[in-house]
Amino acid sequence: MESDLTRRRFLGTAGAAVAAAAASQTSSAEAADKPSAAKPIKIISICGSPRKGKSTATALQVCLEAAKQVDPDGIETELIELAGMKINGSLAAGIPLEPGEEDDFPSLVPKLSDPKVAGIIIGTPVYFGDMTSLCKAFLDRCIVFRKNNFALANKVAGVVAVGGGRNGGQELTIQSVQAVLFCQEMIIVGDGRPTAHRGATVWNSKAFDGDVTKDEPGMDAVKNLGRRVAEVARRIASAAN
Ligand SMILES: Cc1cc2nc3c(=O)[nH]c(=O)nc-3n(C[C@H](O)[C@H](O)[C@H](O)COP(=O)(O)O)c2cc1C
Numbered sequence: 722m723e724s725d726l727t728r729r730r731f732l733g734t735a736g737a738a739v740a741a742a743a744a745s746q747t748s749s750a751e752a753a754d755k756p757s758a759a760k761p762i763k764i765i766s767i768c769g770s771p772r773k774g775k776s777t778a779t780a781l782q783v784c785l786e787a788a789k790q791v792d793p794d795g796i797e798t799e800l801i802e803l804a805g806m807k808i809n810g811s812l813a814a815g816i817p818l819e820p821g822e823e824d825d826f827p828s829l830v831p832k833l834s835d836p837k838v839a840g841i842i843i844g845t846p847v848y849f850g851d852m853t854s855l856c857k858a859f860l861d862r863c864i865v866f867r868k869n870n871f872a873l874a875n876k877v878a879g880v881v882a883v884g885g886g887r888n889g890g891q892e893l894t895i896q897s898v899q900a901v902l903f904c905q906e907m908i909i910v911g912d913g914r915p916t917a918h919r920g921a922t923v924w925n926s927k928a929f930d931g932d933v934t935k936d937e938p939g940m941d942a943v944k945n946l947g948r949r950v951a952e953v954a955r956r957i958a959s960a961a962n
Pocket residue numbers: 770771772775776777778845846847848849850851883884885886887888889890891925
């Protein structure tokens with residue numbers, strides 16, 4: 722009986738200690754989230770749609786805007802659309818370009834490896850339950866970062882998938898992209914609270930007439946993802962100072 726009471730007392734004390742620790746963590750976390758004189762960071766988004774300025778690009782713009790709102794003076798954002806770029810995935814395996822064949826990937830390397838870039842958001846349409854071949858070619862070519870001392874390591878990563886179906890494979894697609902990003906030692910986050918799932922799933926329904934911003938739950942998720950990437954990226958950048 723006594724030992725039971727003692728154990729209960731211990732658990733009560735331990736519970737209070739955990740709660741106090743959590744409260745102090747929350748307050749220091751809140752402090753870390755406050756816009757401050759923290760060093761400026763950049764968040765880049767890569768759009769893997771072959772169609773420039775369409776639904777995936779729109780969703781990513783909303784996502785980046787939410788990221789910027791975390792600290793408008795301290796966070797720079799840039800959307801890079803792969804549409805129209807020539808990215809030869811086979812080069813990742815050492816297959817040389819054909820004579821005269823163009824390749825735009827090298828122009829992306831300095832942008833992505835810039836130390837100021839603390840977060841990268843990958844967006845892709847869902848093609849048969851997975852990312853587009855353009856997005857995959859881009860990610861395959863990112864092997865150069867892995868081979869160069871993991872230049873993308875510890876950058877925060879989030880994923881947006883846009884599908885024409887309400888349940889068209891967005892989550893599968895997000896996981897497929899994340900599986901690649903894990904191999905780069907990136908820090909992968911999902912959409913933040915209150916949605917808090919694996920990433921932003923967006924529905925480009927025919928009923929929206931091409932305006933994906935009409936997908937309200939999808940827009941909530943992309944905003945939460947942008948905010949979450951920005952908040953974690955800022956904390957990591959501050960800790961690395
Ligand atoms: C080849 C192809 C395959 C597709 N497969 C799927 C699919 O499996 N699931 C889905 O929800 N939508 C699918 N879609 C629809 C696109 O994901 C959807 O239209 C998306 O919004 C296109 O993005 P974008 O507007 O940025 O190009 C497919 C489209 C194409 C062209």
